[in-house]
Amino acid sequence: MKPNESQLIAWRRELHTWPELSGKEFATTARLREWLQSAGIRLLDFPLESGVVAEIGSGETRVALRADIDALPIHEASGVSFHSRHPGVMHACGHDLHSAVMLGAALELKAQEAQLKGCVRILFQPAEEIGRGAKQFIKAGVLEDVQAIFGMHNEPGLPTGTFATRGGAFYANADKFIIHVNGKGAHAAHPEQGVDAIVVASQIIQALQTLTSRSFNALDSVVLSITRIDGGKTWNVLPSGVEFGGTARTHDLQVRAELEQRLRQLVESIALAHGADATLRWHPGPPVLINDPDWARFSSEIAAQVGYHVQTADLHLLGEDFAYYLQKIPGVFVSIGSASDFGLHHAAFTPDEASIAPAAHYFAQLAQQALQHLNARCCEPLLN
Numbered sequence: 151m152k153p154n155e156s157q158l159i160a161w162r163r164e165l166h167t168w169p170e171l172s173g174k175e176f177a178t179t180a181r182l183r184e185w186l187q188s189a190g191i192r193l194l195d196f197p198l199e200s201g202v203v204a205e206i207g208s209g210e211t212r213v214a215l216r217a218d219i220d221a222l223p224i225h226e227a228s229g230v231s232f233h234s235r236h237p238g239v240m241h242a243c244g245h246d247l248h249s250a251v252m253l254g255a256a257l258e259l260k261a262q263e264a265q266l267k268g269c270v271r272i273l274f275q276p277a278e279e280i281g282r283g284a285k286q287f288i289k290a291g292v293l294e295d296v297q298a299i300f301g302m303h304n305e306p307g308l309p310t311g312t313f314a315t316r317g318g319a320f321y322a323n324a325d326k327f328i329i330h331v332n333g334k335g336a337h338a339a340h341p342e343q344g345v346d347a348i349v350v351a352s353q354i355i356q357a358l359q360t361l362t363s364r365s366f367n368a369l370d371s372v373v374l375s376i377t378r379i380d381g382g383k384t385w386n387v388l389p390s391g392v393e394f395g396g397t398a399r400t401h402d403l404q405v406r407a408e409l410e411q412r413l414r415q416l417v418e419s420i421a422l423a424h425g426a427d428a429t430l431r432w433h434p435g436p437p438v439l440i441n442d443p444d445w446a447r448f449s450s451e452i453a454a455q456v457g458y459h460v461q462t463a464d465l466h467l468l469g470e471d472f473a474y475y476l477q478k479i480p481g482v483f484v485s486i487g488s489a490s491d492f493g494l495h496h497a498a499f500t501p502d503e504a505s506i507a508p509a510a511h512y513f514a515q516l517a518q519q520a521l522q523h524l525n526a527r528c529c530e531p532l533l534n
């Protein structure tokens with residue numbers, strides 16, 4: 151039985167109308183619990199502040215499906231009738247759509263529960279946008295006894311009916327850094343009496359861009375962007391300090407570690423050369439998302455079976471906290487075309503709702519066949 155499309159769209163719209171920020175998804179959690187329970191699906195009792203974990207089937211073999219449920223601090227300008235009723239908060243990343251997809255997969259799996267060759271655990275995870283939800287879920291024990299995990303993101307740049315994934319690195323290490331330059335304040339007419347933190351900061355910023363282009367292999371993806379700079383209050387005073395920061399994106403844990411180290415050396419030595427001092431604070435975000443190559447092949451094969459146009463995905467420079475699950479157990483993260491004219495995190499983002507029901511059916515099929523595959527425990531290649 152394929153999921154009822156109009157029901158899934160109605161659920162997606164209700165989530166869309168009432169979006170909640172990361173870590174505050176309490177009403178969303180209550181809605182998901184109610185919908186799952188009214189379908190007779192059992193909920194598991196993990197120590198969670200928000201989010202829901204459901205399970206269907208019985209036995210030792212177990213796979214997990216994951217949706218994220220949080221929204222963004224964006225004021226919606228999509229013009230849809232079911233637009234956000236929470237001013238300044240919007241499902242602009244499509245996590246409402248992901249939730250509807252996994253609800254649909256849950257319904258389809260529930261209808262076939264007697265034939266399931268194991269358990270399917272379904273994770274409705276909070277706080278993806280701030281990179282915390284997956285870690286909280288793992289700490290709460292949701293991956294215990296799970297042998298493989300599957301998740302998706304909608305891809306506005308791909309047409310509806312298109313599926314893409316890749317084995318190995320997919321999404322990036324998405325790290326944040328903050329640099330503080332301490333100089334010495336002075337009258338703007340007498341810079342010689344101070345240490346100009348603005349000049350030091352500007353030299354560091356220039357040198358950072360050279361660092362990425364001159365110190366790393368051109369085939370390593372390294373992006374370093376300064377997104378914020380804060381120093382000085384008026385026109386005739388040299389400030390004593392400047393703070394600036396941004397993000398670093400890479401696809402390799404070693405390149406990431408080297409970039410942090412080189413950045414730190416550069417910041418400290420340029421400051422020293424000018425008689426200032428500077429500190430770098432590095433806040434690691436989600437690590438590079440690494441898909442298991444065999445599960446990537448398997449998931450693509452199932453996608454073709456259910457009628458998707460299957461592509462090999464390009465590397466992403468976005469971060470995705472599903473990466474934390476894949477550091478613990480094998481699995482795969484995939485892109486499902488959602489054909490929006492406006493991209494993720496845009497106030498006018500409008501994904502195609504026709505992408506929901508096929509994705510729900512796909513994940514139900516993927517989970518079922520993954521259980522059969524795990525039960526067969528064969529050491530042959532997954533599929534020809």
Ligand SMILES: [Zn+2]
Binds near residue numbers: 494
């Ligand atoms: Zn997002």
Ligand SMILES: [Zn+2]
Binds near residue numbers: 243244245278303
């Ligand atoms: Zn997202």
